[in-house]
Amino acid sequence: MFKRLLTIDKPIEIYFEDRLISAQQGDSVxxxxxxxxxxxxxxxxxxxxxxxxxxxxxxxxxxxxxxxGKPNLQACQHRVQDGMKIRLQRGFTGGGDAS
Ligand code: FES
Structure with missing residues (x-):
């Protein structure tokens, strides 16, 4: 389990599989x-x-x-944005942006 070292001072809300998650603005996904x-x-x-x-x-x-709704995105290379909806990737669906 990973632990956040600093408290969230610029909170935004994102969703993972419809679960609401509080994140720090600037976090990677x-x-x-x-x-x-x-x-x-x-x-x-x-x-x-x-x-x-x-x-x-x-x-x-x-x-x-x-x-x-866009598959095949690297979570470590994308920053969270308020209201972002993230879903589990099942296999490689092709046609996505891998950047
Ligand atoms: S953890 Fe994202 S590319 Fe390795």
Whole structure:
């Protein structure tokens, strides 16, 4: 379990699988989710094995999520925005922005 070291002083609200989460403005999506106990960000297509962030620098692609309906986005490379809706990524759906 990851723990936030500083208190949230610029709170925004995001959603993960319809669960309301309070995050700090400027957090990466990965950091915001990890500090609230979410560790499984995607599932491998064939086995449903859960996967989560590993490198936090954009290299491993283990943190892929769906953000506001757009799949295959790296949670460690995107900043939270108020009202953002994040969903578990199931497999690689193709056609998304991996940046
Ligand atoms: S955690 Fe490795 S690319 Fe995001």
């Amino acid at each position: 990965a950091a915001a989710l990890l500090t609230t106990g979410v560790v499984a960000f995607r599932q491998i297509e064939r086995s449903d094995e859960p996967r989560g962030p590993y490198c936090m620098i954009g290299n491993c692609f283990e943190c892929l999520v769906e953000i506001d």
